[in-house]
Amino acid sequence: MTKRIFGKPIKRNEDPRLLTGQALFVDDVEIPGMLYAAFLRSDYAHARVNSIDVSTALQRPGVVAVYTAKDFGDFWKPGPLQVPPPSAIPGAVFNARTLIPMAKDKVRYSGEPLALVIAESRYIAEDAMADIVVDMDPLPAVTDMEKALEPGVTLVHDDLPSNLAANVKQEKGSYAEAAAKADFIIKRRFLIDRGAGGAIENRGFVVNWDAKAQTMNIWASTQAPIPLRNGIAARLGLSDTQVRVITPFIGGGFGPKIMTSMPDDVLLPIVARWLGRPIKWIEDRRENFLSTTAERDQLHYAEIAVTKEGKILGVKDVFYHNTGAYDPYGMTVPLNTQTHTTGSYNVPNYYTEVRMVFTNKMVVTPVRGAGRMYGVYVMERLMDAAAKKLGMDPAELRLKNLIQPDQFQVHTGITGQDFVENVLDSGNYPATLARAKEMIEYDKLVKTELPKLRAEGKRVGVGIVCFVEGTGVGPYEGANVAVDAGGKVNVATGISTQGQGHFTVFAQIAAEQLGVSMEDVRVVTGDTGVFHWGAGTFASRGAVVAGSAVNKAALMVREKIFKLASKLLKVPEDRLELADGRVFVSSDPAKAISLGELSQKSNPTRGVIEPGVEPGLEATAYFGPPYGATGQGSTAMLVEVDPGTFEVKIKRFVLVHDCGTVINPMILEGQLQGGVQMGIGNSFYEQLAYDENGQLLNASFMDYLMPQATDMPLRMELDHVVTPSPLNPLGMKGVGEAGAIPIPACFAQAIENAFADIGLEVSNMPLNPSRLYELVKAAKNS
């Protein structure tokens, strides 16, 4: 490739519409005759449902219908598992309890739907919710993931013997043998609490059943349009071609929008058929907090075995994972934790065991980082504890144990979320650490700057950590690339887009391969009426997997272009070139044919064609990697703590990242910066605070704090190391979650460093000023 466009910081195609208010989001869809839905949700986290009386609500003017679980008859049933169970892992125990469309006999989390109101306006639907009388007997709520497994505790699912949702043990080598040889074994307990996805656009769903055409059009803010379409068609007994899911612009995804078989997408399509009218449901912010999935929530008992020289012999990690009331997303999150813990290091012996538990809290499914963050946190915290024990510099200890560039590919022996062994494909881990050290001037900070600032009475500390990010996993994505009669290139893929710039990066790939300008490429993502194969946007895989499919399809079209042009121009293919939307003879550029004309010739309206010739300059291609490509990076920060308020300011922030070949450096940096913001939130601002009754105490943006502009470091200083992945032709690795993953670990280390004089230790995340104050007080008293 000559790379005129690929690899350049091209401005985004999608921006003009977004900037002018002309981009269609799901709540912008208006259809004549539309009705509006609202869900009445349980205030209790755990309760028996005795009765629900909707008779008063039905009498309210403007209310069209009110439904409870029993109204759906046999249609009411638990949804499918959204990802397969972990049966590929020997000895895995997994109890599937998938989401139900609406609570019937029992409520298992606060926010679970009890009734669905359909009315002429959302205002009326909400009024009617107050008319519904629900008789429930509260049950004790299970919220603590460790206590949830104690004998005699209340059961979230009465038909199971305990609250154990899953148990997966994996081991590489023998940790017991490593521990026997170690000079030191360091043990710690770590807790990472919950955070929200926090997309600024809440979830939404619009369904329009056209009885005459016998087709259903759906607009949804989903990260998984094709699984969503397949599920809806199957449940309704419609064929796939009768149901079209369109993802318009989506106001952020961050994970929770990957969920399908949610109450809205299960119930609203059938209600729309029953009522014969279009229905819109737009979640409000409180509902988003209460009943759209969230993440984090793990408790780790971890240990590291090291020699006195600082060589890691082994790591053991036994952890609890709180899946909440159901486990529709299988074990993706805790499996990510298991594969990411040993991260960037040579760890010859590793034992990891997860005990996944049901509790009366909202369901946990992936949120940006998806389990990787705690794996990295556990390992990096153990490294810091080891460094202190050994009297070594934390960066030096890391350098000593990093996987070296000549070791790839590294087989970790641990099965990941894609049910194949986690393999680290490529990288230069020492280079990212060295560069991060250099950029933050680590040695100077440690030797001279920090002591000087501390002598002035400042509470300052530095942190530096390494991390990996498994990205670009299978199974596959596909793409269709076609040149139309006007010479425009149309690219379609099944994944949907939530701000990652796919409309631009896929256009860059196609424009490069087909010699057209960016303006001449139109990209459609997530419209099952245009392309209907694929899995979805998750695990930092869009650009890598779908991008590779676009590349492959574009190359196939390129081949067709040359073949047909060669025939028409009567010149051998190897003497032709493709640029500026035309094919021309290298030696005689005036002898040319435009792509539009070629396209027309490839699709004759009369006459005969040769046998075997397919019409059009079009190709569909699929790409599925054997396993995901692993990105890696190192990050460092300098923090200053206000000794009076315990407010923490990040004074310097550095991140060096390797995601292989870069398609668009501008978009890449944006992805990293956004991830960092979420990581900072998970370190010091964001916590979904549940009480012992399973009540979420901060279900609003007033109480749940996401980082604002003044909370962020002034500069996120970024740099890149490029080690192309061997797993796809363009050498790409994903980046969507990278920024978030290492931040809590780095933040914890920097805070500890700022209070090194009093031996402060940070175990749990997130911190906040009060927690930090308590930690400091306890450290001073001990």
Next chain:
Amino acid sequence: MSKLVLVDVTVNGVRYQRQVEPRLLLSDFLRHELCLTGTHVGCEHGVCGACTILFDGESMRSCLIFAAQANGHEIRTVESLGTVDKLHPLQEAFQEKHGLQCGFCTPGILMTVLPFLETHPEPSEDEIREAIDGNLCRCTGYQNIVEAVKLASEKIAARE
């Protein structure tokens, strides 16, 4: 349903007269009555800032006031800036500096920044961060938004 009230309001230079419920939020009025869907709703409790519009020239959360309160007032929404083919310098700056990703919070940020730049033609970094502190963005980490606002101030100055 309660008695309807008259709203006589100018939005983006166009006068509208509508009978609405007294409880109708201005954000819903703009979006669903006038079909000006560029104004977005993220929280409906006045924190996220996605629904920010100009109310008699000042930034205001349209989810925190009723449509009826806009009676006799002048409103501007994001639709009053540039067009897809001819962006306003503020919009150009956001595209050039990659100050948006999913773009959902963006209209609210633009309508916050627009009057800010009138009173702060040469804003400092701190002033910009303070100005946009009431607008939540989950995608960008704000750095590129700050850069975009700086660039916009330069573009606007060059134009004048």
